Amino acid sequence: MMRDNRAEKFIKSITDRRIESKVKFPGEEDLSGAATALLRLQDTYKLDSYDLSNGIILGKKVGHKLTAHDTFEVGRAAYNQKDYYHTLTWMQVALNKLENENPRTIEEEEILEYLAYALYQQGNIRRALAMTKKLAKIAPNHPRAKGNVKWYEDMLEGKEKEGELPPIVNKRIEDDGIVERDAYEALCRGEIPPIDPKEEKKLYCYLKRDRPFLKLAPIKVEILRYEPLVVLFKQIISDYESEMVQELAAPKLKRATVQNAFTGELETASYRISKSAWLKGAEHPVVDRINKRVGDMTNLNQETSEELQVANYGLGGHYDPHFDFARKEEVNAFKKLATGNRIATVLFYMEVPEWGGATVFNQLGTAVFPSKNDALFWYNLYRSGEGDLRTRHAACPVLMGVKWVIFRLGSKIVRRIEGIKQMDPRTGPRIYETMRFG
Numbered sequence: 061m062m063r064d065n066r067a068e069k070f071i072k073s074i075t076d077r078r079i080e081s082k083v084k085f086p087g088e089e090d091l092s093g094a095a096t097a098l099l100r101l102q103d104t105y106k107l108d109s110y111d112l113s114n115g116i117i118l119g120k121k122v123g124h125k126l127t128a129h130d131t132f133e134v135g136r137a138a139y140n141q142k143d144y145y146h147t148l149t150w151m152q153v154a155l156n157k158l159e160n161e162n163p164r165t166i167e168e169e170e171i172l173e174y175l176a177y178a179l180y181q182q183g184n185i186r187r188a189l190a191m192t193k194k195l196a197k198i199a200p201n202h203p204r205a206k207g208n209v210k211w212y213e214d215m216l217e218g219k220e221k222e223g224e225l226p227p228i229v230n231k232r233i234e235d236d237g238i239v240e241r242d243a244y245e246a247l248c249r250g251e252i253p254p255i256d257p258k259e260e261k262k263l264y265c266y267l268k269r270d271r272p273f274l275k276l277a278p279i280k281v282e283i284l285r286y287e288p289l290v291v292l293f294k295q296i297i298s299d300y301e302s303e304m305v306q307e308l309a310a311p312k313l314k315r316a317t318v319q320n321a322f323t324g325e326l327e328t329a330s331y332r333i334s335k336s337a338w339l340k341g342a343e344h345p346v347v348d349r350i351n352k353r354v355g356d357m358t359n360l361n362q363e364t365s366e367e368l369q370v371a372n373y374g375l376g377g378h379y380d381p382h383f384d385f386a387r388k389e390e391v392n393a394f395k396k397l398a399t400g401n402r403i404a405t406v407l408f409y410m411e412v413p414e415w416g417g418a419t420v421f422n423q424l425g426t427a428v429f430p431s432k433n434d435a436l437f438w439y440n441l442y443r444s445g446e447g448d449l450r451t452r453h454a455a456c457p458v459l460m461g462v463k464w465v466i467f468r469l470g471s472k473i474v475r476r477i478e479g480i481k482q483m484d485p486r487t488g489p490r491i492y493e494t495m496r497f498g
């Protein structure tokens with residue numbers, strides 16, 4: 061038994077599978093992606109770099125400590141994205157950690173060079189110079205240190221004063237493409253703007269019994285807001301159904317893609333990090349049952365709904381603010397959807413994270429913290445078929461645990477049999493004819 065090397069068999073099996081492309085080893089993108097996820101979590105939930113590198117989240121010890129080298133890698137990922145704000149904080153923590161490390165996991169000079177450059181980029185030239193001088197001292201043969209000292213000195217034009225260095229300035233970049241970032245992140249943290257008490261009074265819960273099946277099994281509905289309407293269906297799937305859906309979806313999960321608005325192509329993007337899979341009604345009775353239930357929940361004809369989509373978000377998984385409907389200017393948008401634009405979204409929370417992962421409507425100041433086995437519903441389009449820009453929403457990054465959702469998007473040729481009579485003040489009890497949009 062001692063001669064039997066089990067690792068060899070394991071390695072062979074992994075190697076074979078790798079040749080068949082079934083197993084992929086982590087590469088540069090995985091490392092930078094993991095680091096970016098940490099930075100995203102840090103910003104959204106206002107986490108301290110030092111705590112985070114010690115596995116402490118919001119005061120609780122939850123993870124492993126990072127070494128100075130790990131910490132350096134996070135800083136380097138930030139540097140590669142020209143994010144000098146985070147480069148600076150993480151390189152400082154790396155340096156700090158290195159002092160207490162024995163044996164050391166990284167050379168001090170490596171950290172110093174990045175740190176000096178980040179200090180310079182953030183407007184701390186005197187400190188960048190001091191740091192580079194230190195680098196030149198400990199590594200006299202460093203290929204760039206001496207040149208950089210001169211460069212910084214020239215920049216200061218002899219204005220380099222003796223004595224105390226000014227305090228470090230380190231401002232987060234303002235323009236990173238997400239205009240609504242601050243409001244969005246505040247919502248993710250649960251900092252929700254107060255609701256007008258008059259509006260709040262109009263919100264209520266009721267049992268939905270307006271279809272024959274629901275006479276026997278009424279659905280619990282909670283109205284979360286109006287204009288645009290957002291409701292929560294309580295305890296609408298069972299643990300068994302949720303487990304079954306996860307089991308069916310797990311082998312099919314693939315990295316989620318987004319549609320490039322200019323080219324119409326599907327591609328991966330850092331603003332949407334999750335894995336997803338599609339499930340057909342014919343695949344399992346549970347899927348079929350959930351599809352039918354969406355009809356009972358929403359009173360929307362399900363014939364032109366998209367298949368169920370299952371999404372799994374891991375740590376740091378998220379989806380930046382977006383619309384579920386396609387805008388007219390988007391290339392191929394309607395072609396891909398086949399049946400037309402997406403009138404409504406239903407989002408089931410199968411598995412909820414311990415922290416983070418809220419669904420937030422950043423224009424509306426509404427945040428929904430997932431509750432297991434409940435489903436969120438909203439209309440994406442006005443009755444005219446125009447996209448409702450107020451429905452811009454996002455999935456906040458998961459800070460602890462995992463999040464599993466199912467969503468179903470209803471599209472174009474929609475016969476609202478009755479509308480959601482009690483829920484939707486716009487629809488009332490009327491019966492709608494087939495509507496064609498787009």
Ligand SMILES: O=C(O)CCC(=O)C(=O)O
Binds near residue numbers: 456465
């Ligand atoms: O997971 C969520 O909370 C929202 C997901 C979402 O908006 C989407 O996938 O379109």
Ligand SMILES: [Fe+2]
Binds near residue numbers: 453
């Ligand atoms: Fe969405």
